[in-house]
Amino acid sequence: MIRKANAMWRGTGRDGAGDLTTASGVLNGTAYSYKTRFEDEPGTNPEELLAAAHAGCFTMALAFALQQAGLTPLELKTEAAVSLDPADGGGFRISKSALTLRARVPGLDDAKFQELAKGAEQNCPVSKVLNAEITLDAQLEA
CATH class of the missing domain: 3.30.300.20 (K homology (KH) domain)
Structure with a gap:
C-alpha cells in the first residue's frame, strides 16, 4: 500500500508559502507557510x-x-x-x-x-x- 501527498512551495523559507494536496482529496491546496508553522496564521503545518x-x-x-x-x-x-x-x-x-x-x-x-x-x-x-x-x-x- 502506498499513500501519496504533494507539496508546492513558492518563494523563500520565511516569506514564501505553499500548499498541500493529498491523493484522496482530503487536503486540496491547503495552505502552509512559515506563519502557519511558527506563528498563528490559519493553515496547517x-x-x-x-x-x-x-x-x-x-x-x-x-x-x-x-x-x-x-x-x-x-x-x-x-x-x-x-x-x-x-x-x-x-x-x-x-x-x-x-x-x-x-x-x-x-x-x-x-x-x-x-x-x-x-x-x-x-x-x-x-x-x-x-x-x-x-x-x-x-x-x-x-
Whole structure:
C-alpha cells in the first residue's frame, strides 16, 4: 500500500508559502507557510499533520487490539501533541509526540486497558517511524 501527498512551495523559507494536496482529496491546496508553522496564521503545518496521523494511527491500532480482546469501545478519544524544538547543531527536530487518550470501554479493567494501550502506542506504524520520545497518558473512564 502506498499513500501519496504533494507539496508546492513558492518563494523563500520565511516569506514564501505553499500548499498541500493529498491523493484522496482530503487536503486540496491547503495552505502552509512559515506563519502557519511558527506563528498563528490559519493553515496547517507538518507537525499538525503528523499529530493527526499519530492520533489516528494509535487510536485505530487500539480499536483493533480491543476487538481482538473481544471488547467494543464506546469511545476512544486521542490527542497527539507533537513538539518541534531546536536541534543540536542548528535547525529543528520533532522531539516528542505526547498521546493523551480518554476511553470508554465497557467490561475492561484498568490493568488490561493499560496493557492494550501501551501495545497500540508501541506498534502503530506512525509510532514506529518516529525518531522521537513518545509518551502515553491513558485513562479509562466510566
